[in-house]
Amino acid sequence: MPLLDIKNLTLEIDTGTQVIKALDKINLTVNSGEIRALVGESGSGKSLIVQAISGATPPNWNITADRMSWNGNNLLSMSEQKRRQILRKDIGVVFQHSIASLDPSVTLGEQLEESLPDQLIEGSWFWQRAQSRRKVVINTVHKVGIKDHEHYLRAYPHQIPTDIGQKLMLAMALISQPKMLIADDPTRGMETTTKVQVLKLLSRLNQTRSLGILFVSHDLLAIASMSHTMTVLYCGQTVESGKMKHIRKRPLHPYTKALMDSAPSFSKDLPPKSQLPTLAGTIPTLQHLPIGCRLGPRCPRAQRACVNVPAVRKIHDHSYSCHFPLHREKV
Amino acid sequence: MIRILFRYSILFSLTLLSLSALSFSLIYLFPAEPVTTLTGIMPQNLMQHEALMNQYHLNNSIIVQFADYLSELFAGNWGVSLISGQPLSEEIMLALPATIELSACAMFIVILVGIPLGCYSGLRAYSATDFTINSISVTAYSVPVFWLAVLFILTFSLQFGWLPLSGRINLLFDIPPKTGFLMIDILLAENVDKAAAFSDALLHLILPVLSIAFISTASMIRITRRSIIDVLNKPFIIAARSKGLSSKQIFFRHVLRNALLPILPLMAMQITTLITNAMIVETLFSWPGIGNWLIQAIYQRDYSALRMGMLAVSTLVVMITIAIDLFNRLIDPSREKYESVTI
Numbered sequence: 252m253p254l255l256d257i258k259n260l261t262l263e264i265d266t267g268t269q270v271i272k273a274l275d276k277i278n279l280t281v282n283s284g285e286i287r288a289l290v291g292e293s294g295s296g297k298s299l300i301v302q303a304i305s306g307a308t309p310p311n312w313n314i315t316a317d318r319m320s321w322n323g324n325n326l327l328s329m330s331e332q333k334r335r336q337i338l339r340k341d342i343g344v345v346f347q348h349s350i351a352s353l354d355p356s357v358t359l360g361e362q363l364e365e366s367l368p369d370q371l372i373e374g375s376w377f378w379q380r381a382q383s384r385r386k387v388v389i390n391t392v393h394k395v396g397i398k399d400h401e402h403y404l405r406a407y408p409h410q411i412p413t414d415i416g417q418k419l420m421l422a423m424a425l426i427s428q429p430k431m432l433i434a435d436d437p438t439r440g441m442e443t444t445t446k447v448q449v450l451k452l453l454s455r456l457n458q459t460r461s462l463g464i465l466f467v468s469h470d471l472l473a474i475a476s477m478s479h480t481m482t483v484l485y486c487g488q489t490v491e492s493g494k495m496k497h498i499r500k501r502p503l504h505p506y507t508k509a510l511m512d513s514a515p516s517f518s519k520d521l522p523p524k525s526q527l528p529t530l531a532g533t534i535p536t537l538q539h540l541p542i543g544c545r546l547g548p549r550c551p552r553a554q555r556a557c558v559n560v561p562a563v564r565k566i567h568d569h570s571y572s573c574h575f576p577l578h579r580e581k582v
Numbered sequence: 583m584i585r586i587l588f589r590y591s592i593l594f595s596l597t598l599l600s601l602s603a604l605s606f607s608l609i610y611l612f613p614a615e616p617v618t619t620l621t622g623i624m625p626q627n628l629m630q631h632e633a634l635m636n637q638y639h640l641n642n643s644i645i646v647q648f649a650d651y652l653s654e655l656f657a658g659n660w661g662v663s664l665i666s667g668q669p670l671s672e673e674i675m676l677a678l679p680a681t682i683e684l685s686a687c688a689m690f691i692v693i694l695v696g697i698p699l700g701c702y703s704g705l706r707a708y709s710a711t712d713f714t715i716n717s718i719s720v721t722a723y724s725v726p727v728f729w730l731a732v733l734f735i736l737t738f739s740l741q742f743g744w745l746p747l748s749g750r751i752n753l754l755f756d757i758p759p760k761t762g763f764l765m766i767d768i769l770l771a772e773n774v775d776k777a778a779a780f781s782d783a784l785l786h787l788i789l790p791v792l793s794i795a796f797i798s799t800a801s802m803i804r805i806t807r808r809s810i811i812d813v814l815n816k817p818f819i820i821a822a823r824s825k826g827l828s829s830k831q832i833f834f835r836h837v838l839r840n841a842l843l844p845i846l847p848l849m850a851m852q853i854t855t856l857i858t859n860a861m862i863v864e865t866l867f868s869w870p871g872i873g874n875w876l877i878q879a880i881y882q883r884d885y886s887a888l889r890m891g892m893l894a895v896s897t898l899v900v901m902i903t904i905a906i907d908l909f910n911r912l913i914d915p916s917r918e919k920y921e922s923v924t925i
Contacts, residue, residue, distance in 0.1 A: 305824035309815075310708075339826025352821035355916045356839045365835065366825050407915045423825070 253280040254431050254463045255304070258318040262296075262303055262487075264537070265311045271537050273299055274487045275545075278563065278570070281431060284461035286454070288474040288495070290510065291484030294534045297467045298347055299487075301435045304465075305344045306334055339368055343424030345434040349416035353408035359419055360404030363388045366423045387426065395422045396448050414441050421449065425456070431463040432456075438473060450477055471514045475499065483507045486534055486545040488560075493569030503569070503576040505552050506530070544574070552577075590908050597900050605893040606651050612885045616640060620651075622662035622670070622886035664884045673875065673887070674894050679762030680750065681871035682898070684794065685860045687787055689853065691795040692802050697842075699799075700806025704841070705833070707811050715803065722800035727859045731793040731866045738789060748868035751783045790867045794859045798852055805848050809841040816840070843914050850906040854899055861895075 262274035274296050281287045291297050303314055306326070319326045321337055338344075346352040354362060364384050373383040392400045395418040403415060411419070421437055434453070438446040454477050456462045466478055474481065475495065482492040483506065491504040499517070502508040511517050512528045521527075532549045541547050543558040550557065552575045561572045612619045617634050625631035635641055639650045654660075660670040703715040739747040750764050751757065757764065757771045757779065768779045813819065814837060822832050861873020868874065872895055879887040 302820065305820075307820040307823035335826045335828065337826075338824055342824075344821070344824040346817060346821050346824075348817055351817040354818045354822070354836045354840065356843065356914070357835070358915075365827070409916050420821075 252323055253282045254322060255279070255281040255465070256318055256320045257304075257316060260300070260303065260314070260316040260319060262299055263313040263315075265313065267311075269538075270313075272487065272540070273537055274303070275560070276488065277484070278489050278492065279465075279482055281463045281465050283430065283463050284457065285480060286457055286464045286466055286478040288478035288481040289465060289467045289484060290469060290471070290474060290481060292469060292510075292534055294486070294536070295484045296487040297484060298435055300484075301344065301346070301433055301465075301467060304433060305342070306338060340370075340427060341430045343427060343429035343432045345417075345420045345424045345432070345437045347435045347439065349420045350408050350411075350413060352420060353416060355408050358405055358407060359411070360388060363391070363404070363419070363423055363426060366426050368427050371426075371428065391422045391426045392419070395419075395425070395452065396445070397422070414445055417441065418449070421452075428460075429462070431465065433465045433467070435467045436469075437466075438468070438470065446473065453477065471510070472516055475517070483510065486540065487537075488545050489563075489572065490546070491569075491571040491573075493571075497569050501578070503566075503571040503578055504573045505550050505575075505577060506546050507571075508577060544572075586908070586911060590904055594900065594904050597904075598897060601893060601896050601900070602652060602655060603648065605889050606648050608885075608889045608892075612889075614883075614885050618664070619885040619889060620661060622664045622667075622884075624664070660890050661886045663879075663887045665879075665882045665887070670887060670890045674872065674890060676759055676762050677870060677872040677875040678894055678898065680764070680869060681857070681860055681864065681873060683763050683765065684787070684790055684864070684869060684871060685853070685857050687791045688794040688798065688856055688860065691791060692798045692852070692856070695795075696799040696802025697806050697845075700803040701810055701833075701838070701841070703803065704807040704810025704814070707807070707814075712807075716807065719800040719803040722796055723804070725797065727793060727797055728862050728866060730796060731790070731863050734789050734793050735866070745789050746782075746786050750786050750869060751779065752786075755779045755782065790860075790863045790869055794856060794863050797859060798856050801852060801855075802849075805845055805852075806841065809845055810837060813837050813841045843910070843916075846906060846910040850903045853902050853906075857895070857899060 257277060257279040260274055260277040260279070261272065264271045264273050277296075277300060279287070279289070279300070289297055289300065302308060303312075304319075304326075308314060314327070316327060321341070324333075324337075326334060326337075353359065367384060367387055371387060372380050374380045388404065389400050392404065397403055397415060397418050403411060403419070408416065417437055417439070421434070424432055424434070432453070437453075438449050441449065450473055453462075453464055453466070457464055464478075466474065468474055478495055480493065481495050481498050483490045483498075483504065485506050491498065491502065491507045498507060499511070502511055509528065509530045515521060515527060530549045530551075535541060535545070535548075544550070544553075544561050547553050547557045554575060556574045559574075561574045563570050563572045564576075609616045609619045615625075617631065617638065617640055618624055620638055620640070621634060623634065625634055638654075639647055642650075658671050660674070662669050663673060666673070699715055699719075703712040706712050735747060738745045746752070755768075755774060755778075757767050757774065760767050760770050764783050765780070768774065768776055768783060771779070819832065819836060822836050827835070860871065861876065863869070864871040864873040865877050872891060876888065876891045876895070878884075879891060
């Protein structure tokens, strides 16, 4: 059974003047011990999915899904209390903007201790518990690669550099020893050596503790090196999803192909000084979404049928939603 | 820490210096003889005039005069009232505590009612309760204070006769003024039924305090509500919720502190409004505070009293403002310790 199983997740945002369908029938599963990459350009709704899963949604969001379950329990219908317990014990979330996601008036050490569930603290007296809490916090901070814990645990969020903030967010998500980690661009803006350290840590946790990871990013290189499966998102629609090696070898959706082609490290036979292939145009804003397949206006293979939303088709465990996929001839 | 205190004290003394320069310039700006405005004494003949001019160094240059003025201020010689002939320092020291007492009680109510109500309506933003609280507070905010006070008098004192009409305490109680704060004076007084005096003084406080607190509470509710809504939309609240904290934990650990920190400086501004309102209300309730005293001074063209009253009130306001800002600086970790001092 998959850890997280989402089928046809739809998110509608009521802006007061109109209702925007920001996410349209998203399908996503994360198995235990799997690293699932969620890829898409900025504005494709990656962070919205993360927020919808973590349950911290503003009142003007309306989330509907055919299935959104954690370990077989429906997340949408369960009580607030129970969902909170799951978030506290089993799911760790790393948000995109690390410094903004930290409370500016509380020291980082206190915030880390707050994320630690009571079950993981040893001792029965409060001083023993405080000691144990501190020990776990320092261990976790070391694990994510912050060496100077004395200094950073006493600091406030505005006093630390961004990459330390990102590592702290990671520590905060990992401190509760979750079964699944949702990491929204955890290596954004890090320099390569630090990035490799963080990715290595995640892979190691995935192998040793069989931690399921939903890795949200647009860094294709990092994704290709560590993730097992991949879901490609465009403008709030799942475009293609399947095993990493299959998608790399033969993408079926035009958008996936364009995405792969735009990363020079993937196309081996690129002659020097040639232009990188890209799709024309830019991703539409949420206020002006095209009907049907949202890639339509930019798609090189688009035809009249594309004004209808394509159904999800499956070849083994490789699914895509396109009327005119790349393995079929153009009609 | 010491550096901050040092910077704030410099700011404080510079502000006071310019305030005293202004009050000094009033000596020459008022439509009366400088010597009269300064001392409060009308010289009866040329000889007395000459003597006063010499005594107060009014024949020297302006700079020397100002220096002498400052040293007299610090020595506590603030001149005498033109009308009553009493030393101004004594009169102000009796009137100012009455105003402080009134404003402090009002501020207490404002905080006690305004912040919880603001939090409640901020947490339930855009619900029916929130709209109700908000519209009541907007209505309350637009009520003029003098009209409200008169309405209170009409209803509660004249119509129903529940509460006393004016003054600080029934004249039957003979409380010798020691500190000027009636509540403390009652405790210090001898041969007085303290419980009775206390409850009588409290009854006298209710109406003026309510009419001042009404408006400031309304604006406090709206400031708090806005601040709470702003904080609730911050990413770190989403992060806190995704940690699986309960709404109560989130409110007390993350929302409240971050919402109250930006309110504090606004509260300092509220206090100025509050004191101004207190001065208006004092006149209506014949409260023997500085506002009432100043209005009397204006009616009687008591120039020397006006000059000192202005200085005393503005010193009080500056003091409170700087103290609140200093407090805010000390408890807010995100304000850099060495950024320059401003209010």
